[in-house]
Amino acid sequence: xxxxxxxxxxxxxxxxxxxxxxxxxxxxxxxxxxxxxxxxxxxxxxxxxxxxxxxxxxxxxxxxxxxxxxxxxxxxxxxxxxxxxxxxxxxxxxxxxxxxxxxxxxxxxxxxxxxxxxxxxxxxxxxxxxxxxxxxxxxxxxxxxxxxxxxxxxxxxxxxxxxxxxx
Numbered sequence: 001x002x003x004x005x006x007x008x009x010x011x012x013x014x015x016x017x018x019x020x021x022x023x024x025x026x027x028x029x030x031x032x033x034x035x036x037x038x039x040x041x042x043x044x045x046x047x048x049x050x051x052x053x054x055x056x057x058x059x060x061x062x063x064x065x066x067x068x069x070x071x072x073x074x075x076x077x078x079x080x081x082x083x084x085x086x087x088x089x090x091x092x093x094x095x096x097x098x099x100x101x102x103x104x105x106x107x108x109x110x111x112x113x114x115x116x117x118x119x120x121x122x123x124x125x126x127x128x129x130x131x132x133x134x135x136x137x138x139x140x141x142x143x144x145x146x147x148x149x150x151x152x153x154x155x156x157x158x159x160x161x162x163x164x165x166x167x
Contacts, residue, residue: 025097028111030079035110043072065151071108078103078112128164139163 030036049055051063077083079100089096103109106116139159141149149156 025099027081027100028079030111036076039072039108040076043076047072067153071105074103074105075108077101078105078109124164137163 031040047064047069079102081098081100084101085098086101087096088099102112102115105112107113141159149159
């Protein structure tokens with residue numbers, strides 16, 4: 001299969017119980033989603049307008065932070081075979097297939113956000129919360145601090161680490 005080919009169906013090596021058929025791998029085709037199409041078409045225009053301070057309510061932060069542009073660019077490359085892929089094969093049937101690389105981003109990509117959410121929930125339930133019945137913990141951040149945490153990734157990470165390990 002040439003490197004530029006897009007497989008439509010291939011076997012996944014993640015099969016179920018013994019004797020069951022392997023699941024079929026179907027690429028998710030992010031370019032077909034409305035979110036992807038909207039961002040691909042309008043992001044650069046929005047970024048230029050935001051950089052020029054064309055939107056009300058931006059306060060002193062006229063230019064979007066560099067990580068904003070990077071996150072959207074990574075999202076536009078996520079799941080796209082043209083931006084990299086790995087070749088995998090099914091141990092059960094021997095078929096091979098390609099899996100496009102993901103952006104592993106936070107905040108923009110719904111696919112990677114969902115994966116991260118599932119991994120975090122598994123980590124919390126398996127390692128953080130004790131084996132005893134617990135109540136739900138909610139972190140309420142005062143409104144004035146929300147803007148600080150939104151713009152300062154290091155401060156946000158510190159708060160999240162504190163709440164994660166003390167919960």
